[in-house]
Amino acid sequence: MPDLRTLLSAAAEQQEPGRRPEFATLRARARRRRRLRRIATGVAVALVAGLAIGTIPFLRAWNRPGDGDQAAGRTTIQPSTRAAAVAATVRGGLLRVGGPAGTKPAGLPGTVRFQAEGGEITSVRTADDGTFSITVKPGRYIVTGTSPLFGSGKYECHTEKPVEITAAGLDNVQVICNQR
Incomplete structure (x- = not known):
């Protein structure tokens, strides 16, 4: 028959939550999430700014009819010849x-x-x-x-x-x- 100490330790193990990651791992994950959020925000801002000033050529070219597409009722997107030169x-x-x-x-x-x-x-x-x-x-x-x-x-x-x-x-x- 198991002693009281063994029974108490088995019961305590069952009550503990699953293995938690180390604090350094949690901090690294939080930094990674913040960095990805900043990158996503930067991309969104750049996209909106590019749309506002018209430097994204493929977005300005919507609904330009291509050769033969009008007869078929389709439109194509053709890139603009002006390149976005941001430097x-x-x-x-x-x-x-x-x-x-x-x-x-x-x-x-x-x-x-x-x-x-x-x-x-x-x-x-x-x-x-x-x-x-x-x-x-x-x-x-x-x-x-x-x-x-x-x-x-x-x-x-x-x-x-x-x-x-x-x-x-x-x-x-x-x-x-x-x-x-």
Whole structure:
């Protein structure tokens, strides 16, 4: 015959709810849901804005009759010849900061890369003083850079946080190379 302790522990196991996921898993799921909600909202806003200003060619072309379709009572959708060119200009600099006390930030020649959330990378070479100008699609980017004058190009420089670029563009993006 089982003892009281075994009976109580079996009864307690039956009363417990099913296995709950770890707190970190719950947080990751919540972050994923928020990110997907933001993406869906952004797509909806872009679609409405595109409709409002007429930059979505296939939606403007509704009900244009195609060859031979009128006789059959059908209409076709034909793409517009005007392409939607949405781009933003981003300006900034690749800078070395830090070092001995009193050292001022200095521009570095090199390459700056913009990586979109989808993984697409667009890069630009900087001028000798570290300044750059590039045209990219509006969106959120991780911006990094390298310079042959900073760790022989082996070390990666970056912005403080991902950069959000709107259709209006962005000025003064600083890609920082921290010198110790």
